[in-house]
Amino acid sequence: MNIVGDETFRTVPVPHSRCPMRWERWEVVRVSSVVASGRTARELLEWGWRTADAPMRDAVFRLLPVTCRTVVGYHFGWWDRHGQPVNGKCGEALRPTLVLLSAAAVGGRCADVARVAAAVELVHNFSLVHDDVMSGDVTRCHRPTVRDAFGMDQAILAGGAMFALAMRMVAENGGALTARAGEWLSRCVVRQCEGQFGDLALERRGDVALSECLAVAAGRTSALLECSCALGALLAGAEEERMDSLRAFGREFSIAYQLVDDMLGIWGDPAVTGKPAGADLVRRKKSMPVVAALTSGTAAGRELAAIYRTDGPLDACQVAHASELVETSGGRSWAQRETTARLTAAATHLDMAGCEPKAHAELLALVGRITTGEHRGDLP
Amino acid sequence: MNIVGDETFRTVPVPHSRCPMRWERWEVVRVSSVVASGRTARELLEWGWRTADAPMRDAVFRLLPVTCRTVVGYHFGWWDRHGQPVNGKCGEALRPTLVLLSAAAVGGRCADVARVAAAVELVHNFSLVHDDVMSGDVTRCHRPTVRDAFGMDQAILAGGAMFALAMRMVAENGGALTARAGEWLSRCVVRQCEGQFGDLALERRGDVALSECLAVAAGRTSALLECSCALGALLAGAEEERMDSLRAFGREFSIAYQLVDDMLGIWGDPAVTGKPAGADLVRRKKSMPVVAALTSGTAAGRELAAIYRTDGPLDACQVAHASELVETSGGRSWAQRETTARLTAAATHLDMAGCEPKAHAELLALVGRITTGEHRGDLP
Numbered sequence: 001m002n003i004v005g006d007e008t009f010r011t012v013p014v015p016h017s018r019c020p021m022r023w024e025r026w027e028v029v030r031v032s033s034v035v036a037s038g039r040t041a042r043e044l045l046e047w048g049w050r051t052a053d054a055p056m057r058d059a060v061f062r063l064l065p066v067t068c069r070t071v072v073g074y075h076f077g078w079w080d081r082h083g084q085p086v087n088g089k090c091g092e093a094l095r096p097t098l099v100l101l102s103a104a105a106v107g108g109r110c111a112d113v114a115r116v117a118a119a120v121e122l123v124h125n126f127s128l129v130h131d132d133v134m135s136g137d138v139t140r141c142h143r144p145t146v147r148d149a150f151g152m153d154q155a156i157l158a159g160g161a162m163f164a165l166a167m168r169m170v171a172e173n174g175g176a177l178t179a180r181a182g183e184w185l186s187r188c189v190v191r192q193c194e195g196q197f198g199d200l201a202l203e204r205r206g207d208v209a210l211s212e213c214l215a216v217a218a219g220r221t222s223a224l225l226e227c228s229c230a231l232g233a234l235l236a237g238a239e240e241e242r243m244d245s246l247r248a249f250g251r252e253f254s255i256a257y258q259l260v261d262d263m264l265g266i267w268g269d270p271a272v273t274g275k276p277a278g279a280d281l282v283r284r285k286k287s288m289p290v291v292a293a294l295t296s297g298t299a300a301g302r303e304l305a306a307i308y309r310t311d312g313p314l315d316a317c318q319v320a321h322a323s324e325l326v327e328t329s330g331g332r333s334w335a336q337r338e339t340t341a342r343l344t345a346a347a348t349h350l351d352m353a354g355c356e357p358k359a360h361a362e363l364l365a366l367v368g369r370i371t372t373g374e375h376r377g378d379l380p
Numbered sequence: 381m382n383i384v385g386d387e388t389f390r391t392v393p394v395p396h397s398r399c400p401m402r403w404e405r406w407e408v409v410r411v412s413s414v415v416a417s418g419r420t421a422r423e424l425l426e427w428g429w430r431t432a433d434a435p436m437r438d439a440v441f442r443l444l445p446v447t448c449r450t451v452v453g454y455h456f457g458w459w460d461r462h463g464q465p466v467n468g469k470c471g472e473a474l475r476p477t478l479v480l481l482s483a484a485a486v487g488g489r490c491a492d493v494a495r496v497a498a499a500v501e502l503v504h505n506f507s508l509v510h511d512d513v514m515s516g517d518v519t520r521c522h523r524p525t526v527r528d529a530f531g532m533d534q535a536i537l538a539g540g541a542m543f544a545l546a547m548r549m550v551a552e553n554g555g556a557l558t559a560r561a562g563e564w565l566s567r568c569v570v571r572q573c574e575g576q577f578g579d580l581a582l583e584r585r586g587d588v589a590l591s592e593c594l595a596v597a598a599g600r601t602s603a604l605l606e607c608s609c610a611l612g613a614l615l616a617g618a619e620e621e622r623m624d625s626l627r628a629f630g631r632e633f634s635i636a637y638q639l640v641d642d643m644l645g646i647w648g649d650p651a652v653t654g655k656p657a658g659a660d661l662v663r664r665k666k667s668m669p670v671v672a673a674l675t676s677g678t679a680a681g682r683e684l685a686a687i688y689r690t691d692g693p694l695d696a697c698q699v700a701h702a703s704e705l706v707e708t709s710g711g712r713s714w715a716q717r718e719t720t721a722r723l724t725a726a727a728t729h730l731d732m733a734g735c736e737p738k739a740h741a742e743l744l745a746l747v748g749r750i751t752t753g754e755h756r757g758d759l760p
Binding site for chain 2: 133153158163183186193
């Protein structure tokens with residue numbers, strides 16, 4: 001099965017009402033959102049959430065003192081800040097769903113990897129809670145962030161506790177492969193921290209190469225997504241080659257995922273993303289389309305660089321102009337081409353993994369939905 | 381060998397020039413600082429530092445980008461903030477020394493546990509770096525803290541990276557016991573975070589029981605110290621009973637260690653501790669001797685409680701009075717009795733572990749030195 005030229009994944013230039021990309025190639029992927037005999041991406045993410053939620057709650061419930069438990073449960077949308085149950089949810093559960101589907105793809109039982117699926121979601125949320133401390137953001141999932149609701153100290157401690165809990169869940173999973181799973185997950189978090197350091201460094205520097213941006217994305221975004229795929233396969237007892245293929249699938253997919261995120265940060269519809277128009281430009285973020293523009297050698301790129309060198313916040317007019325400059329300089333078309341190339345590579349690696357057909361189709365469905373940017377509208 | 385009634389550990393009521401405890405029972409332990417045929421505690425800590433330092437540097441050197449590496453190396457006193465080597469050192473290397481000696485105590489080779497010794501030191505320093513963010517402290521080891529030198533973002537990320545690196549080093553250690561070591565270390569960090577949450581909760585509450593203080597100390601201080609002892613024994617292939625005994629030794633010792641720290645926070649000599657006189661009282665910290673005083677049911681305890689309920693910083697006169705109240709109410713003598721009881725229990729557990737004689741003597745020497753409070757004067 002290949003993402004290009006296949007009946008299921010043919011290009012369908014249907015305009016998409018909620019996705020502001022105006023890019024018909026998205027539709028190549030979007031079609032795969034529903035695959036014959038498989039679940040839709042939305043159903044998959046719901047299932048991933050439910051499956052990981054149970055062992056995650058089980059682990060968090062045992063945290064003491066109650067404040068520790070409350071802060072973590074609040075972040076996940078289970079409880080309000082006083083520990084009273086609420087009907088909330090935070091996040092899309094992409095990573096646990098990848099763990100589960102990767103295990104299924106190599107013939108494993110999802111129940112056997114549910115705890116590890118929960119662990120990767122904990123690791124992801126450890127970094128989100130710390131990210132919110134660093135950025136000073138006050139809202140996540142339409143609620144006050146942990147830092148805003150409980151204070152910085154609690155947020156820093158809760159993040160650390162979530163990471164430690166994740167490592168404990170992997171270690172307690174038992175079996176011959178446990179040590180290797182722990183090695184992969186801890187290595188992944190080292191890479192994630194390195195990526196975040198790289199990100200800080202790039203934001204402070206004037207001249208940034210596109211290769212550096214990609215290296216940062218490989219740490220920040222890819223490390224955990226590819227680790228999720230690899231862990232599912234590992235714990236289901238897959239052969240090395242299949243694990244490598246699933247890891248490579250996750251890596252390529254995750255770069256595409258980051259590129260879509262970067263494009264939404266510039267051209268995303270505020271009604272869908274929940275962020276202001278051109279949010280990344282307002283903050284002068286050096287996202288990949290921006291750096292592609294800055295390093296394009298074009299007049300538009302130089303004009304964008306001049307805007308990025310100014311001080312103070314950009315007004316709506318400047319933001320609109322900057323987004324046009326990214327487009328004129330070829331930053332947008334580069335990001336689109338790169339996304340397609342990464343998705344094609346991801347599909348190829350998935351082919352090489354020789355997956356169970358249903359899981360194969362469902363992994364592609366997941367990729368398809370995520371890369372449309374639609375999922376950003378799902379958050380509560 | 382028993383800490384009470386033994387020739388090496390007899391009570392010697394020699395006044396101690398640098399230790400302001402005015403408590404002759406300290407001398408029971410102080411005598412054990414030098415044991416026949418063994419190394420002194422100072423030599424042991426130096427050796428522990430050197431042994432753990434090599435694998436730690438090796439791991440940190442491979443961090444990328446350079447800023448990530450620099451921040452971590454700066455914290456350890458290897459480099460200045462620009463990454464230039466300096467002749468510094470931060471910390472006493474107690475935890476790695478415990479790993480090494482516990483391995484030796486059950487007949488293991490120190491070289492085999494050097495990486496795990498480095499890992500526990502990384503975990504300890506992960507929490508120190510985050511502690512400095514939370515407390516806003518600007519000085520550690522007579523230099524600006526990571527937060528002060530590099531900013532909060534770098535400090536939060538560096539702490540996370542250090543923890544992840546520690547877990548990776550344990551996982552990469554290899555061998556059949558790796559998974560269990562990872563489980564113990566991650567469980568220990570969960571407990572440590574729980575203890576820190578507990579500490580925050582106690583500081584905000586008016587009525588605090590002594591048992592709650594001890595539970596918090598069991599997380600904050602004991603978790604990693606007892607884990608260090610247990611890990612050394614585990615990786616040297618000790619039987620369950622010996623591991624349990626060494627863990628229990630570490631647990632009892634660590635409570636004594638925290639009690640000494642708490643006493644130094646009230647009666648410590650600023651010239652030795654590097655902190656202002658009565659530092660913990662200035663901050664109205666609910667350390668164990670203070671809570672023993674507050675819950676003593678004495679008039680002095682009630683007067684201390686009234687002082688703790690006031691707002692604003694305490695002046696030198698109030699601090700001196702508060703420290704007298706802790707003493708009058710029996711808080712100090714309780715702490716001294718509890719310390720002796722814990723040290724005696726620690727020595728008993730060590731007896732039960734059936735250690736190699738040299739390592740046994742050296743573990744006691746280490747305990748002896750640390751509990752005198754002398755080590756606080758060693759920091760650069």
